[in-house]
Amino acid sequence: MPELPEVETLRRDLLACLPGQQVVRVEVLREDSIGFPRPAATFAEAMVGQRFTDHSERRGKYLLLHLQAGAVLGVHLRMSGRLLFRASDHPREPHLRVCFALASGHELRFEDMRVFGRLWLVPVGVPVAQVVSGLAQLGPEPFDPLFDADYLARRFRGRTQPLKSALLDQNLVAGIGNIYADEALFCSGLHPLTPVERLSGQQLVRLRDAIVQVLEDGIERRGSSLRNYTDAQGVNGQYAGNAWVYGRRGAPCRRCRTAIERLRLAGRSTHFCPSCQSS
DNA sequence: ACTAGGTCCTGGTTGC
DNA sequence: TGCAACCAGGACCTAG
Numbered sequence: 001m002p003e004l005p006e007v008e009t010l011r012r013d014l015l016a017c018l019p020g021q022q023v024v025r026v027e028v029l030r031e032d033s034i035g036f037p038r039p040a041a042t043f044a045e046a047m048v049g050q051r052f053t054d055h056s057e058r059r060g061k062y063l064l065l066h067l068q069a070g071a072v073l074g075v076h077l078r079m080s081g082r083l084l085f086r087a088s089d090h091p092r093e094p095h096l097r098v099c100f101a102l103a104s105g106h107e108l109r110f111e112d113m114r115v116f117g118r119l120w121l122v123p124v125g126v127p128v129a130q131v132v133s134g135l136a137q138l139g140p141e142p143f144d145p146l147f148d149a150d151y152l153a154r155r156f157r158g159r160t161q162p163l164k165s166a167l168l169d170q171n172l173v174a175g176i177g178n179i180y181a182d183e184a185l186f187c188s189g190l191h192p193l194t195p196v197e198r199l200s201g202q203q204l205v206r207l208r209d210a211i212v213q214v215l216e217d218g219i220e221r222r223g224s225s226l227r228n229y230t231d232a233q234g235v236n237g238q239y240a241g242n243a244w245v246y247g248r249r250g251a252p253c254r255r256c257r258t259a260i261e262r263l264r265l266a267g268r269s270t271h272f273c274p275s276c277q278s279s
Numbered sequence: 280a281c282t283a284g285g286t287c288c289t290g291g292t293t294g295c
Numbered sequence: 296t297g298c299a300a301c302c303a304g305g306a307c308c309t310a311g
Binding site (some may be wrong): 002003076077078079080114133137168177178179267269 | 302304305306307
């Protein structure tokens, strides 16, 4: 599932192939995949003739591709979305939702089995956060100096929420999903159910450092720690059991050999080592 | 103001 | 064996 490291990897990969490419034809195969403008035919029409630039940004799990005339293509992959840069004669993916034919004979394809992903075309002069839903509510980037132990202490004061739930809240910090949340909790030695107000200053420092560490590691491994992720060329990541705890229920902890446990929290599976993550 | 739980969606996996 | 139920999860929505 694409989280911050996967989206950042995608952004960097697209920089190698997309700048200068001009859209000559757009096919929307699934209306739901378009967030704005609707109906999707309006989106398609407005995208024709647009040219991609070398200016792209990532905010949390959102990807923002700036177009030459000043518009912005916003992308959220959600659960199963992929952006693929393909030669036009490459066989179409079974869950292709939107296809941008490019003047060079390539195609930028948005493939998304579960149809949760969205594309938005932000018109020239309109603030991106006004069009791309969820963007305005995002908290700080994890790598922003603003995101430190003091910030967490302020946000956690008087809150009883389980720590794992807090990490999934994009308003607290942008970009963490279920998998990196579990990994960051393991690396900081904190139990996912700990009420956030109970964390000590020292624990908050460990938490912040662990979050930054697992995300940086994820980027360094090209997001390859995730099972279903593939890059812009469709190359599959090597999940290969890199994770400390995610998806390892019953398997021995890599640090202490205790069996990894799983519980359900806010509808999400949560993996942890009961011995290493006792507080 | 805060929190929990349901919803969307579909293919793979599990269980009877 | 065959089929149904369950599971995966990001963001949004509603209810308490």
